[in-house]
Each structure stands twice: as C-alpha cells, then as structure tokens.
Amino acid sequence: MIEIRKVSKWYGQFQVLTDCSTRIEKGEVVVVCGPSGSGKSTLIKCVNGLESFQEGEVTVNGISVGDPKTDLPRLRSHVGMVFQHFELFPHMTITENLAIGQVKVLGRGKDEAIERGLRLLERVGLKSQAGKYPGQLSGGQQQRVAIARALAMDPICMLFDEPTSALDPEMINEVLDVMVELANEGMTMMVVTHEMGFARKVADRVIFMDQGCIVEDATKDEFFGTPRSERAQLFLSKILSH
Amino acid sequence: MNYHWNWGIFFEQIQGGEETYLDWLLTGFGWTVAVSISAWLIALLLGGLIGVLRTAPHRGLAFLATCHVEFYRNIPLLVQMFLWFFVVPELLPRELSLWVKQDMPAKEFVTAVLCLGLFTSARIAEQVRAGIQSLPRGQRMAGLAIGLTLPQTYRYVILPMAIRIIIPPLTSEFMNIFKNSAVAFAIGVMELTFQARQMQEDSEQGIETYLAVTLLYFICAFIANRGMAFIERRSRVPGFIVGAK
DSSP states (O other): OEEEEEEEEEETTEEEEEEEEEEEOTTOEEEEEOSTTSSHHHHHHHHTTSSOOSEEEEEETTEESSOTTSOHHHHHHTEEEEOTTOOOOTTSOHHHHHHHHHHHTSOOOHHHHHHHHHHHHHHTTOGGGTTSOGGGSOHHHHHHHHHHHHHTTOOSEEEEESTTTTSOHHHHHHHHHHHHHHHHTTOOEEEEOOOHHHHHHHOSEEEEEETTEEEEEEEHHHHHHOOSSHHHHHHHHHHHOO | OOOOOOGGGGGSBOTTSSSBHHHHHHHHHHHHHHHHHHHHHHHHHHHHHHHHHHTSSOHHHHHHHHHHHHHHHSSOHHHHHHIIIIIHHHHSOHHHHHHHHHTOTTHHHHHHHHHHHHHHHHHHHHHHHHHHHHSOHHHHHHHHHTTOOHHHHIIIIIHHHHHHHTHHHHHHHHHHHHHHGGGGGGGTOOOHHHHHHHHHHHHOOHHHHHHHHHHHHHHHHHHHHHHHHHHHHHTOOTTOOTTOO
C-alpha cells in the first residue's frame, strides 16, 4: 500500500531524513515513534507529498509521490491525514468542514456530502455539534471531527501526525478510541505518536526513528520485548517508566 | 480677528454664473467619491492578487510581486501622480502617446484613479500578505491534504480567514484613500480640494470654505469606517479569537 524506499531529505545543509525505507501493507497499522526532531513528522508528510524529498521514492498504491507528473491533489484526496493541531477550517461549520473536500474534490452533490458527513459525525459521537464552528468545540472534539473529515473522502489509508500531542490528558482517550475502532475495522494506518498504549493495543509494527534514520522496524512483540537497538531501549525505558 | 464671517456664502451664486458655491463643493465631493471608490476597486483586486503572489511558492512571481510593492511604497504619492500624468504618456508609443495626451476622455480622472489605485494596491498587498502569513502553516497543509489544489486552498481555506484578520488595517486604508484622493487636485481633477481652492479664491471666504470641506472629508472617512466595522461584525467567526492558534 505505502512503500518508502531510501528516502533522504535536506533543509539546506541539514539532513533531516537519511535513507529511510519501510513498507506498509494493506490493513496494517504501523506506529512511528522516536524523540522530537527525529524526523517522524517529516517522514509521514512525505507520504502524501506535503513535504518534498530530494532522494529516494515513495509510492502509494503504486503511484509515485515524488514524480512531478503525478496528480498530487488526486493522490492526496484518498490518503486521509490528521494533524497535531487539528487544522479544521475555523470559518466553516463542522458540517461544512466535512463537506468541502467531498464537494470540491470528489465532485459529490452538496446534499450527499452533508449526509455522508453527518453519518461520520455520528460515528465519532458528535452529531449534535454539526452546526457549530470549530472554535466552539474542545480539542478532543475537534480532533474527532478532523478524523471524520478525512474519512469523508473514503481514504484508502490514513496518516496520523501526533494526533493526541496537543490535547489535554482527559481528551486523549476519546480520540484514541476512535482510532482503535478504525484500526479494528481494517483501515491501513500510519501513526506518529508517543502513545505506547495505543501501539500495544492495535499496532502490527512499530518503527523507531532517531536523527532522521529508521533505527528499528519491528513487529509489536519484538519491539516491546527487546528492541535490538540501544537507542530504542533507552527511549522505551524513559517513556514507559512512569 | 478682523474677519467678515458669511455662512450664507454657500448659497450665493458664483461670480458671473448660475451655480451656487454649494454646487461647486458638492460637484467636487462627487468627484472625490468617484475617484476614491474607483481607485479602491482597483486597489482591492490588484492588491489581493499581488499579496497572494507574494506568498506563492513560485519564486519568479513572488519576486515580481515584491517589486510592485517596493515601487509604489517608496515614492511619494504626489510624485507618482505627476509621473503618471506628465511622464508616462511621453514614454508610450507615438500613436498611443498622442491619443492619451489629446483624445483620451476624462484624462485627469482616469490618471488619478489609476495612480491612487496602484499606490493603494501596494499597501493592501502588504496587508494581505501579512494576513496570510499570520495563519498557522497547517491550514494550508490541511487544505492540500484533503485534495484541494493550491488555488482552491487559497480560495476556500486561506483567504477567507486572512481577509477577516486584515479587516481592521483595511479599514484604515479605505479611509486613507478618501483622504489621499485630495492629491488628485494637483493634476486638475475637479474634486473637493480643487473646488475648495477655487471657491476660496472666488469668494474670498476661505475659512467657511475649508471648514465645510473638512466636514465633508470627515463624513466620508467616518462612513467608510462605520461601513467596515459593520462588515467586521457580520463576518466574525463564532469561537474564533484573532491571534490564537
């Protein structure tokens, strides 16, 4: 489904990604973790071309992301993405947020788009908020709407870029619950997160990054059993000790 | 002060004519409004476009947009007025140059509108750019991520918020354009300031004249201000606090 081959990226002289390779099969849930500044967010944004890269290749469903001939808007329209800071469109109601992509990108009729949006809102437990604006919702609610917005496009896979990092602790679970449900339904997911509980529960594989490199790419059991790299062991011991 | 006040002057007929002085001032007021509103339309359209281009990923376009802004911001408005009126027609191809100088209808008006519109467009472009750049970078990404093209992302995601954010500085700019339109008298547009000078010389009642003119300019800018405040209230986004990210 998603294939990343020897991807390297530089900001000027500074190398942010070095020779990153991995692949995510259909239906797989892969968690990407690692210390801040390790390149996790940059890597996940390379998958739908929000970040460019200088070397290597990324393909989604066989389509090359880095190829200048690729119709990127079309590719992005079926790769859902959820951001750390939600990024709902503040001047649109929740319903409009859910409909805009369907109408402007997929060409659905307005009524159909709204109906589909409302069904997804119900699914994330927010149907009563449909007429509100994003600024009137809590962080956790906004993030659930953001997930619904991505799902409204009928994505073939979902990318999550630290979806719970900007949330108050008591709101993290409501978002994770939605994500767990998605994973259980067989959605292909690439998730940048520090929520190791989530990883334990639903991840098939865990990727550990440090200084722009993929240091560890292991099944969940291997990773939580005994990570091969010392760096990953140290990271785990620090975030799991409390 | 040994001044002979005469507030009735406005209703007296001009020397050797049918009109009253009030007619003069109101005609001038009409031209002031016409110049200002026409120039404002040019400034909004062009300023919006240039402001967007300054934030576009295309280096060449962004550079051209920057040149536009720098040119119009760094030269006094009065000098620009003279440049457009006296210099630019000379630089045109012969045929066109002759036409502009001899046959172009409402030459002074068109020149003033063009000059004031371009001058103000540079200022609006800067505000539009600042508005766009004040939005979180993630908004652009979110628009692109659901499959909108870059122009669609500007149209539906970025500009609606950027414009709301810059309404207060745009309000000042809208008021400024009425005030700046006074410069048009220098190239012979018969707007309010032009008529005021004429009335002062003709009637020798300078104080009444300029007090009346002051009031008319004040009313213009005041209405502009209240109109924009109305738009600002109407377009407010529930739950959104400007500056919060």
